[in-house]
Amino acid sequence: MSGPNGMLYGGDEIGALVFDPGHHSLRVGYAQEDTPKADIPAVIGVGPATHIPDAEEKVPDGNVTQSGTKAGNELRHYIDVTELHVARPGMEVQTYMKDGQVDNWDLFEKMLDYCYAKVIRSPSEHHPALFTEAVWTTRPAREKLAELLFEKYQAPAFFLVKNAVLAAFANGKSTALVVDAGASQTSAVPVIDGYALVSAAVRSPVGGDHLAAQAKAMLGSMHIQMLPIYSIQSKEVIRERERARYTLKTLPAGLTHSWQQYMLKRQYEDFCHCVAQVSESAYDERTAASVPGLHYEFPGGYHQDFGPERFKLTECFFEQSLGAPHLVCAAASSCDADARPALWGSVVACGGVANTPGYLDRLTKELASRAPSSHRLKSHAAPSPAERRFAAWIGGSILASIGSFQQMWISSQEYDEGGKGQLERKCP
Amino acid sequence: MADILDILDIEHPGATEISRDSIIHGDKIKKKYVTAKAVKRPEGMHREVFALLYNDSNKDLPPLLPTDTGKAYKQTKAKLGMRKARKWVWAPFSNPARKDNAVFYHWKRASDETKEYPFAQFNKQVSIPSYTESEYNQYLKSEDWSQAETDHLMDMCQRFDLRFIVIHDRWDRAAFRDRSIEDLKERYYGICASLSKVKTNPWSNTVTTVNGEKRIYHYDAEHERKRKEQLRRLFDRTQEQIDEEQMLLTELKKIEARKRERERKTQDLQKLISRADSGNVPTVNPVPNNTEGTHTPSNATTNIARRHDRKLHKKKLSTQQRPVRTMEAVTVEWSGIKFPEARSTGVWLRSQRMKLPPGVGQRKTKAIEQELRQMNIDIAPTPTEAICKHFNELRSDLALALDLKNALVACEFDLQALRHQYEALNPGKTLTIPASICNATDGETKPMGEIIDVVGSPSALNSTI
Numbered sequence: 001m002s003g004p005n006g007m008l009y010g011g012d013e014i015g016a017l018v019f020d021p022g023h024h025s026l027r028v029g030y031a032q033e034d035t036p037k038a039d040i041p042a043v044i045g046v047g048p049a050t051h052i053p054d055a056e057e058k059v060p061d062g063n064v065t066q067s068g069t070k071a072g073n074e075l076r077h078y079i080d081v082t083e084l085h086v087a088r089p090g091m092e093v094q095t096y097m098k099d100g101q102v103d104n105w106d107l108f109e110k111m112l113d114y115c116y117a118k119v120i121r122s123p124s125e126h127h128p129a130l131f132t133e134a135v136w137t138t139r140p141a142r143e144k145l146a147e148l149l150f151e152k153y154q155a156p157a158f159f160l161v162k163n164a165v166l167a168a169f170a171n172g173k174s175t176a177l178v179v180d181a182g183a184s185q186t187s188a189v190p191v192i193d194g195y196a197l198v199s200a201a202v203r204s205p206v207g208g209d210h211l212a213a214q215a216k217a218m219l220g221s222m223h224i225q226m227l228p229i230y231s232i233q234s235k236e237v238i239r240e241r242e243r244a245r246y247t248l249k250t251l252p253a254g255l256t257h258s259w260q261q262y263m264l265k266r267q268y269e270d271f272c273h274c275v276a277q278v279s280e281s282a283y284d285e286r287t288a289a290s291v292p293g294l295h296y297e298f299p300g301g302y303h304q305d306f307g308p309e310r311f312k313l314t315e316c317f318f319e320q321s322l323g324a325p326h327l328v329c330a331a332a333s334s335c336d337a338d339a340r341p342a343l344w345g346s347v348v349a350c351g352g353v354a355n356t357p358g359y360l361d362r363l364t365k366e367l368a369s370r371a372p373s374s375h376r377l378k379s380h381a382a383p384s385p386a387e388r389r390f391a392a393w394i395g396g397s398i399l400a401s402i403g404s405f406q407q408m409w410i411s412s413q414e415y416d417e418g419g420k421g422q423l424e425r426k427c428p
Numbered sequence: 429m430a431d432i433l434d435i436l437d438i439e440h441p442g443a444t445e446i447s448r449d450s451i452i453h454g455d456k457i458k459k460k461y462v463t464a465k466a467v468k469r470p471e472g473m474h475r476e477v478f479a480l481l482y483n484d485s486n487k488d489l490p491p492l493l494p495t496d497t498g499k500a501y502k503q504t505k506a507k508l509g510m511r512k513a514r515k516w517v518w519a520p521f522s523n524p525a526r527k528d529n530a531v532f533y534h535w536k537r538a539s540d541e542t543k544e545y546p547f548a549q550f551n552k553q554v555s556i557p558s559y560t561e562s563e564y565n566q567y568l569k570s571e572d573w574s575q576a577e578t579d580h581l582m583d584m585c586q587r588f589d590l591r592f593i594v595i596h597d598r599w600d601r602a603a604f605r606d607r608s609i610e611d612l613k614e615r616y617y618g619i620c621a622s623l624s625k626v627k628t629n630p631w632s633n634t635v636t637t638v639n640g641e642k643r644i645y646h647y648d649a650e651h652e653r654k655r656k657e658q659l660r661r662l663f664d665r666t667q668e669q670i671d672e673e674q675m676l677l678t679e680l681k682k683i684e685a686r687k688r689e690r691e692r693k694t695q696d697l698q699k700l701i702s703r704a705d706s707g708n709v710p711t712v713n714p715v716p717n718n719t720e721g722t723h724t725p726s727n728a729t730t731n732i733a734r735r736h737d738r739k740l741h742k743k744k745l746s747t748q749q750r751p752v753r754t755m756e757a758v759t760v761e762w763s764g765i766k767f768p769e770a771r772s773t774g775v776w777l778r779s780q781r782m783k784l785p786p787g788v789g790q791r792k793t794k795a796i797e798q799e800l801r802q803m804n805i806d807i808a809p810t811p812t813e814a815i816c817k818h819f820n821e822l823r824s825d826l827a828l829a830l831d832l833k834n835a836l837v838a839c840e841f842d843l844q845a846l847r848h849q850y851e852a853l854n855p856g857k858t859l860t861i862p863a864s865i866c867n868a869t870d871g872e873t874k875p876m877g878e879i880i881d882v883v884g885s886p887s888a889l890n891s892t893i
Contacts, residue, residue: 008546013535014532014534015533015534128532192591193591193594195597198597199597200597333663336593338656372665374662403546403547404525404547404550406525406547407547409530409532413528413530414528414530417528428598
């Protein structure tokens with residue numbers, strides 16, 4: 001904390017937790033660490049409690065939180081991949097997120113219960129909690145979260161920061177134009193001196209989910225069947241493009257549509273992860289064809305090379321009016337003229353989609369052709385994929401462990417005195 | 429033993445400051461080896477030979493097996509600390525930067541227990557002026573701003589530490605009308621200014637004290653608005669506009685280059701004309717020199733032509749027979765110095781005007797400097813307008829005078845040479861030079877019709893001999 005010469009360096013860890021709820025997953029972990037402790041899918045399986053799977057009996061410490069919502073009609077909540085990805089009859093998959101905000105608070109509570117009990121394994125009253133939020137989070141949602149943390153979880157302190165600000169911090173900048181290419185949407189938010197400019201933020205619904213949907217459509221048009229991996233009992237080794245030979249598993253009856261769709265979506269996501277790539281410049285059949293193809297084997301055993309298709313997939317991210325370059329331009333141009341040079345000088349890309357190979361290069365290239373020539377354009381993204389995906393969480397981790405930040409928390413005393421109304425004031 | 433005591437937290441009396449030595453050698457009793465006295469080297473034996481002998485007292489015994497670890501076993505590699513490890517405790521702390529005395533826990537050194545939270549020192553706040561209601565009514569009333577709106581502004585200034593871009597972004601547009609950043613700044617600095625006039629406590633960031641006199645930062649909103657507008661226009665240019673501007677800029681460069689070219693030509697012409705003017709006087713009676721084999725240029729234009737192909741001319745001269753005296757037509761190269769007008773646009777130093785044009789040779793520059801020194805004039809005076817003008821005129825005149833002097837000397841020389849030639853060709857006769865054209869002592873004359881085309885450069889003079 002303090003050096004031999006009286007200088008202050010490093011941070012000050014007070015055991016704070018950082019929660020970064022997203023559409024795809026919730027990241028949670030201790031501040032001052034470089035990666036979150038857990039990255040939990042942002043969906044919860046809700047099923048009847050009567051069915052107790054075999055695995056559950058063997059492992060008494062399974063990741064299941066039991067809760068009785070209504071007497072007689074007990075529901076179980078299945079959280080995290082080990083529980084969620086098990087075929088259970090009657091288990092519906094629900095998400096608590098909507099438009100970048102927490103929407104279903106009951107489910108979110110279950111998620112937080114799980115985090116404290118199974119990830120942190122420590123009582124919530126010991127840990128100040130820092131939450132990230134989307135720039136456009138409404139006031140009721142913010143206040144509800146504060147209420148939940150203070151009243152249910154008895155957190156000693158709470159703070160809310162905009163995820164764009166944290167992503168900028170994670171990249172070592174206090175002024176940046178943050179391009180957050182997430183699962184549900186892509187947004188461009190100008191950040192000035194650690195404050196997000198709310199009115200200049202722009203977003204589009206093109207994100208990782210859209211990419212998965214595109215992949216689904218594309219595979220459909222190619223007549224390639226994507227089978228969910230849980231349905232395959234065994235498969236044979238076949239030659240490329242040969243018809244798949246596999247045997248199906250006998251699955252319990254009554255699997256819900258939502259769960260099947262969720263599992264399939266994971267499969268399409270996996271396909272995108274492996275195959276999708278961003279071409280250097282606008283999609284061109286010939287240049288794309290010149291790049292060697294990439295091999296992908298589907299769960300059923302069918303496998304083939306994907307050539308130009310993988311570049312075609314990602315073109316939606318650079319689409320004329322919904323793509324990231326357009327968002328950046330729109331966000332920058334709605335800022336004050338004095339702030340623009342600084343913003344153009346540090347465009348920061350983060351989010352899971354930014355991990356697509358070639359994303360940053362393409363973004364830089366597209367921006368260079370659109371940015372005013374009088375500005376020096378510099379775009380930046382963390383080098384490692386984890387740092388890009390968890391940019392907001394890492395920023396939160398940094399912020400919550402800075403010594404001078406410790407005065408900013410809303411403490412439980414303050415909450416008791418001032419109520420949730422002070423949230424707007426304290427967490428701009 | 430000491431370790432156990434440490435673990436059990438029992439202070440043992442003998443625990444003095446642990447030194448490196450005590451750790452390395454620990455509790456071993458220092459053994460003193462009694463070493464046999466070294467065998468003395470016998471008289472007359474060479475030192476090198478003696479060193480080859482095996483010596484029992486030599487502690488550097490040769491190893492039985494070859495090793496490559498060197499002396500590692502003798503030294504401790506671990507750099508052990510000199511002191512005991514200091515304790516860290518998970519302790520509560522309250523941050524003086526917080527107003528609520530909230531208690532958090534963190535790791536800290538047990539020795540720092542009493543110290544204040546070190547990061548509290550970074551809690552810096554911008555001081556924002558405050559006013560009471562009566563003060564507002566008295567000094568700050570504005571037609572454009574209601575008190576509620578002003579209060580909101582001051583509150584925002586405090587919250588966002590005068591980051592007006594952020595303030596503008598978070599401005600309560602539901603309650604108040606949309607204001608530009610300039611409006612906000614104008615109002616804020618206006619309030620600062622009017623309050624600092626009536627209040628004693630100045631706000632450090634807007635009021636500076638210079639020589640005991642208060643200076644209030646004045647925000648020029650109109651200027652800022654104009655600047656922003658210009659910036660906005662600059663940024664909002666389309667690619668076509670930028671290309672057009674580039675095109676225009678290159679065109680401008682071309683035009684300027686052409687203009688310079690033209691100016692250069694005009695200068696040349698000017699030179700020509702002035703030379704023609706000075707050349708006309710001596711060529712009133714263009715009587716050709718009968719002794720000359722070459723033609724005599726009778727006007728300045730041909731002189732210029734000759735000047736350009738002087739080299740060629742030189743060659744021509746050298747082919748001519750030696751005894752016949754050729755009369756090189758001489759000319760005044762410059763009539764003084766023509767100082768160029770400042771033609772570059774934009775800002776320039778006036779001293780630039782005093783720079784000699786590049787056409788003036790080094791020899792001439794030196795000569796002028798020499799003259800100036802003789803006249804006790806600074807060669808680089810302060811370039812005021814008047815000094816510039818006069819200094820340039822003076823140097824121009826000096827240059828002309830020098831040229832004329834040179835020309836005179838050259839003519840003198842020619843005259844004398846011709847006289848000797850004449851006397852050699854016509855033995856017994858003497859040529860009397862009329863006193864009117866000769867300032868030499870002996871008075872031999874030349875015909876009046878002699879062309880006085882004065883030689884400018886001494887090199888030209890040499891070539892004529």
